[in-house]
Amino acid sequence: MTFPRRTAFALTASLALVAQAQADSVLRIAMTATDVPTATGLPNNGFEGMRFMGYPIFEALTQWDLTQTDRPSGIKPALAQSYEQDPADGHIWTFHLRQGVKFHDGTPFDANAVVWNLDRFFKNDSPQFEPQAAGISRARAPIVASYRKIDDATVQITTTQVASYFPYMVVYLLFTSPQSFEKAGRDWTKVPALPAAGTGPFKIVKVSPRESVDLARNPDYWDAGRMAKVDRIRLMPIPEANARVAALRSGQVDWIEVPAPDAIPSLKQAGFTITTGSYPHVWPWIYNIAGTNSPLKDVRVRQALNYCVDREGIVALLNGTAEPASGWLNDKDPNFGKPQNHYVSDPEKGKKLLAEAGYGPSKPLSLKVMVSSSGSGQMLPMPMNEYLQENLKQSCNVDVSFNVVEWQVLLNASRLLPDSGNLQGSNVLNVSSPSSDAAVMERYFSSSRFPPGGFNFPNWKDDQFDAALKALAETKDQKVIDSQTQIAHERLVDNPPWLYVVHDLNPRAMSKSVKGFVSPQSWFVDLTRVSVQ
Incomplete structure (x- = not known):
């Protein structure tokens, strides 16, 4: 059969595209999120959003060093090739931008783009202001006061307070091409369909809400040492753990976050790779201390609950993929300190403290906990919370009820005022937390970070903690930083704003075809190192 020349050409081109598609390496990942994280350049869905829809595509002036596995990840330069704190005025930071970097749409990354994005986050009356990303x-x-362009390659940011840990805050300010906003008719809701352009090693190809996001390797990435090894990535939200396991077994995906613990032995037996590793993570109940008539105003109640919990039982429930938590930091952390309280399962001590606070058989303590069905770092929230519900009832006669919401709703609740109607009477929020650095400690526990200006949902205030935090913020001496961190953490244990339950061991399951994955001591991963063979 003879084809017309045009048809033959089209057929040849089509076959070439098919061959190319077959040659492409594709990594398919099942996330715990219930939906695709927002795709305008600063994703929602917590740190899972940042892990998959943030750093691979959109970058910051600083970045996490994810090359080490033997220590918690630190910070290194990224879109800023260097930066320094003004020796004469510690409020001022100067960032020297990396030259030659371009967004995925070909437009230059420069000081104008930095200021444009900072206006997007911090200037309410700017045309590009994006409320969700700003929040x-x-x-x-929270300590950004002002910023200005010095020249095309230099930007200065001034903070509201002296903070040696400010680069650990800068790492969360991601940059989108201003041209993305312009092409979308200055409408952020239309930007994902373009799609949005970042500077990272991957670029967005297609966003299908509730279904998937397709990423492609960026062949023009500025860092030649971090060129992606896979051609494409497909991200899929699969919030239910057993559904993720089924997707892995059937070959629908190559990688799943948080496999169901009871499936881990059979997955190993079937030849799948299970990765775990300690990282700065704590799974707590966050107390609503400041709510009207809150029983958690009494420190004895907050301590009692920490003694009533059977953490080893939770670890067993999770098939060993977690460690007991007796503080915000891991017990093995050198900055854990020497608090007076050591929280292990001690129901008698818990009941004694509750009795001193006025609770007992004739007046049991009752708590309503807002929980999510899934989400970033939430591990297996429903089975874990149901275990705690039964555990607290049996150990200390505490009545627990639940208000189950979607993950993003729960995240939003952590920035609400203590008597907000949107809390629906909740005394406690179950929101997992990073514990990676002093900047995180500041925004979760400083008395200057009550919502909506920070994450101190309990409205917890401890003068000794604040003094230690101020001391470590105003020095560059690592020994002083460490000693003051220990003092601060001792207060987090002895005057607990949270119920500390477990530290996650970050389990993932992968097919044998996934190679090169490194599990850093971080919430984040470097997808450029991964290949599919």
């Missing part, structure tokens, strides 16, 4: 940014970098 996330202001909560993660």
